[in-house]
Amino acid sequence: MTRLLSATLAAGLAATVAAGSAQADTPSFPKPVTHILAIGTLTPGTTIAEVRAILPTEVRETVKLYLAGKIDRWFSLADRNGVVFLLNVTDPKEAHAMLEALPLGQAHLMRFELLPLAPLAPLRQLPGVGAGSP
Numbered sequence: 310m311t312r313l314l315s316a317t318l319a320a321g322l323a324a325t326v327a328a329g330s331a332q333a334d335t336p337s338f339p340k341p342v343t344h345i346l347a348i349g350t351l352t353p354g355t356t357i358a359e360v361r362a363i364l365p366t367e368v369r370e371t372v373k374l375y376l377a378g379k380i381d382r383w384f385s386l387a388d389r390n391g392v393v394f395l396l397n398v399t400d401p402k403e404a405h406a407m408l409e410a411l412p413l414g415q416a417h418l419m420r421f422e423l424l425p426l427a428p429l430a431p432l433r434q435l436p437g438v439g440a441g442s443p
Contacts, residue, residue, distance in 0.1 A: 340427035342399040348422045350391040
């Protein structure tokens, strides 16, 4: 089963990459947004001293979002100052408003790139998981 799943995923991903986003002979399935990946980086010119002055409040407000179920996971960027949040929201506008309301957002010291995420489409290639499946 693991080999079948791996082979199906590999074939599906390869076909998706090779075909690009507009392939006429493959039906397009709706891709429901299930999460938003938010990558936050400091705005150019921001100093560490500015961030440290706001950081205690930023952390407290971020924890509140986590406890409210809005942030599923959070990480630090390994190669530079910044964060990555996996958000339990599906609307990029809601995600943007929520992150801009945080203290670093209000101070214009951090900006976020928002990437809507959907279920892995090549899984539809598995037997019994086509367009008619739930």
